[in-house]
Amino acid sequence: MNSFIKTLLLIASLGLSANLLASGDHDHGHDEHDEHHEEEPQKGVHNGRLLEDGDFVVELAIYEKDVPPEYRAWASVDGKSLKPGDWKLEVQLSRLGGDVNSFAFEPEQDFLRGQGVVEEPHSFDVKVIATYQNKQHQWTYPSYEGRITMEADVAAASGLTTAIAGEGVLQERIKLYGTIVADPLRVSHIQARYPGLIRSVKPTIGARVKAGDVLATVESNESLREYPLLAPIDGVVVERHSNPGEFTADRVLFTLLDERVLELHLQAFPTDASKIKTGQAITIYANGQQAQTKTEYITPRHGETPTLEVHAPVDNSAGNWVPNQAVEGWVDIAQTPVPLMVDNRALQSFRDWQVVFIQIGDTYEIRPLELGRTDGQFTEVLSGLNAGDSYVVENSFLLKADLEKSGASHDH
Incomplete structure (x- = not known):
């Protein structure tokens, strides 16, 4: 089975995990991929999630038209709207990795407005506490997006690798x-010291010799005595211009190359x-x-x-x-030293963001990033990721494909 078919099979098998998580709630006060939810949360007139406790009802929405994402909430009793000053609200968001965001609310027009920005991704476990006439009403529910689960053996078979986000140095x-x-300093052209008759030749072309090895023996024309021709360096015989019975003249007999x-x-x-x-x-x-x-x-x-x-x-x-x-x-x-950077292989385009996938156990989730300088291999991270986060480097496109297959997106 070739690698392309294996990759297609992996993407198909991984789709199950994303579809399961995609069935979680995504209450952002805007149109999302609810067709993938097994149970859609009931929506109110402001397109927010309805939270009911008897005849007391809260509508909670993330509003982001012409403003950074913020919480807005309305309440009613027996179908009659409450004034924003008549009740109180707190929202607590527990994110993957342990971060907790708490929001207090203040009256504004006909609603309560959350104090602070609901940062992307809008993926968290939500706890809502409303107080009316000294009585508390509480709700908890998951609201996930850009999150999938994958067992360790599947991740290994998919070729996912991770790295730890941290400081580093960008190389221009x-x-x-x-x-x-x-290397000209490691090439030796060997001639006979005294001209004469070549009596024997030891190495062939391609043979490896060591410094001091005998390459040939030559009978001197003057003394008629034989003397050895020695290798001056370690190397490989790349040229040989000598055979027994020939005269040395003044030519190069051997060329040695130390190719190490x-x-x-x-x-x-x-x-x-x-x-x-x-x-x-x-x-x-x-x-x-x-x-x-x-x-x-x-x-x-x-x-x-x-x-x-x-x-x-x-x-x-x-x-x-x-x-x-x-x-x-x-x-x-x-x-250029930077306090936080990521491997460029980890970066994926998701909606209108550049993201990486962080990993905690068997769970993977997008982190939209604000990026800075790059050297082509690594890129500086200005916001969206914490030092010490484990993020997916190789084959992160499989996670993106899995999310896109599950329709895990919403309109901004």
Whole structure:
């Protein structure tokens, strides 16, 4: 089964959890996806939720037309409206993660107005306490949006990964192109010290040798005595121009390359010259591989094009790179510490927000964010998330798809 089909099956299976949670209440005083609710809350004339206790009725709505979202409430007894000064109201919202928002109410026109903004997402457990003629009336109910549950084994099968939101450093980077080449300090061209007849040759092309290993034996023309031709460095034989019975003359007999460290050459235009300094971190990418290094030195590049060449060593002890390989390199030219940032892979568009999904146990919920600066990999968070929150990084789009499938949205 290919990965695309697996992903479709996962999205289909995950839809069940979102549909179950979507059946919770969403009393915002505006039109929502109530067609997905098994039991729709009864609405009043102001499109708010009706809370009844005998003949005492409260209508509670979130109002947000031309104002930040706020609570407004009306009350009646035996169908007769009460003046806002004749009764009192308190609302307490318990959010996923433990935050609690409490709202006191003050009389205004013909309703009680909540003191404070009902922050997004409008997803919480609600506790309402109304007082009329020294008698308290209480209601509690869930009102969830942008929230789904997913068991740990399903999340693991879906490839969801999480990270902890916290401080970090944004890296201002520029992208350069170039190649990885053999380090000229790690290439050895070997000639015979004394001309003569080659009596024996040990390694073949591709053989790995160590410094001091015998590469060949040569009979000197002058002394007629044999002497060994030794490898001056550890490396691989990349060229061999010698066979038994040949004369050495003054040509190169072997070329050795120590490929454990290669050299990076990146081309930079003069517009970037003032930004690039020695010691700056570089991340190189090619064919799914990446490596870290630092700028060692910068030289003018030979040729007609006015470019500079950035040089840096590349650790190739794992053998992931080969000479003359084309690469792209990101050079870190500035660092900006920020108090809170998130991985860009976590960001999803939801309604008119940029959101991440926080995780608490088996529950996931959107957090609309106000974002700041970005370096292409991480983005500063100005509001909407707390340091220490666990948020989904990889495959968060599955959670978004699950919510959209369940119709978990409302109109603002």
